[in-house]
Amino acid sequence: MVREADKENHRLIFTFREAFGILGVPILGTLVACIAWTTWLIYIALAPNQAANWLMGTSTYDNGQFWSIIDTTPVMTNIGAACLVLVDLCYLYVVVKMLRWRTTVARLYATSSRPHEDIRVDPTTDSWIRTASDRVKTNYHELTSFRGSKRKFWMTVLLELLETGSPAALVYGYTGFISVGSLAGAVKILVGRFSAMGEIIAGSIFDLIAAIVFPVLVLVYCYYNFQFDDAVFATYLKVLPIGSFEHSARIFADPSEVALFRLAFDSLRIRSQLDLVLRVGINLSFCYRLMRIGDVLLIVHLKRFLAAITQSTRSNRPRQRPVPKCFAVTFIAFSVVVWIFANQAVTDSYAHCSRYPQCVVYSYRWKFVGDECPCRILIDVDRAPDIRRLGPPY
Numbered sequence: 001m002v003r004e005a006d007k008e009n010h011r012l013i014f015t016f017r018e019a020f021g022i023l024g025v026p027i028l029g030t031l032v033a034c035i036a037w038t039t040w041l042i043y044i045a046l047a048p049n050q051a052a053n054w055l056m057g058t059s060t061y062d063n064g065q066f067w068s069i070i071d072t073t074p075v076m077t078n079i080g081a082a083c084l085v086l087v088d089l090c091y092l093y094v095v096v097k098m099l100r101w102r103t104t105v106a107r108l109y110a111t112s113s114r115p116h117e118d119i120r121v122d123p124t125t126d127s128w129i130r131t132a133s134d135r136v137k138t139n140y141h142e143l144t145s146f147r148g149s150k151r152k153f154w155m156t157v158l159l160e161l162l163e164t165g166s167p168a169a170l171v172y173g174y175t176g177f178i179s180v181g182s183l184a185g186a187v188k189i190l191v192g193r194f195s196a197m198g199e200i201i202a203g204s205i206f207d208l209i210a211a212i213v214f215p216v217l218v219l220v221y222c223y224y225n226f227q228f229d230d231a232v233f234a235t236y237l238k239v240l241p242i243g244s245f246e247h248s249a250r251i252f253a254d255p256s257e258v259a260l261f262r263l264a265f266d267s268l269r270i271r272s273q274l275d276l277v278l279r280v281g282i283n284l285s286f287c288y289r290l291m292r293i294g295d296v297l298l299i300v301h302l303k304r305f306l307a308a309i310t311q312s313t314r315s316n317r318p319r320q321r322p323v324p325k326c327f328a329v330t331f332i333a334f335s336v337v338v339w340i341f342a343n344q345a346v347t348d349s350y351a352h353c354s355r356y357p358q359c360v361v362y363s364y365r366w367k368f369v370g371d372e373c374p375c376r377i378l379i380d381v382d383r384a385p386d387i388r389r390l391g392p393p394y
Helices: 002-011 016-046 048-056 074-099 101-112 132-144 149-164 168-191 196-224 230-239 255-266 273-309 325-353
Strands: 359-362 375-378
Touching (some): 016 074, 074 273, 149 196, 168 196, 168 325
8 A cells, every 4th residue: 555655656746847738838938027027117116217227328328317217206116116026926936836846736636635525725725726617717707708807907008008198109009909809809709619728828928918018018119219319429528528518418319209218118117006006916917827827737737647547537527618609799899999999099189289299298088178289298499500699799
């Protein structure tokens, strides 16, 4: 009996690939990327000027104050940084859990070996011992429900982009992302051939885009849409005497480009309660989904192992109940409506504000009162050279 038990325990020593399959390495890579990105967000929150200077290569200009970013809400900034540290720890926790898969498998096996007990999980004791069916139901509801938490986050982010007047390219990009996500839900309902794991993985891809990919694209937009002529500024430094006003690099930058950079860059910072909920909520929900994928992969493999021991050839898993195909119409309609809404808001705002060239940033709204432009950043400056004589002739 002892030898048989030792033999079974030896068979429980799964390799990482056996435990998580081909998804193990991509999940770990995604977690590492999430940790790196969240750490960067913490750096942006606590040292925005240094982060902007490092990104744009302006550290040597104006004593490091080229961007003149002032923290107007230090309390909220510190709270946001602390919450982002918590998010980092959550990602790290999932990494540690995945790397300790042998301990988890042994615990699951010990639970399943008790008399008259199946692999059941108490969600209040250990999240890694929950049943696969419960997790599938939870994630499926979050993915396909019209009132799902992920969809609420996505729509709130879109409304914030419209109200803050983010560049139209970013607004259209995020709108397209929401539309594609909704259409993907419709396709899954109409086809009905996707497994529960396939649906969870598809949902995780969209969560990854919302939590990591889109903010990274915002950073890329910041980098490639700001132009500064370093050669011209270096010439001024050589010609003009020390202490001259022209030694300030900021006056050589296009103020509209600086304003657009600040707008996009500040969208990555936590400056309000809404920013806190969006940044932390989206990342925590994505972390939760990654952890659940690891749960399902481990439990599915363990069930196969136990079935092989008991020589069971049939699975007692309940059959998935497909979502009625009529619900696909809701997803398709939503994807069309959200695109029409965003496009109409952008075009209407452009029509109202195009007559004010000094307004470089304005909110995108669908309805207006009169002909007022919801301007957020106004730059009224004449950058043409002035050749008029200001002093008396000699």
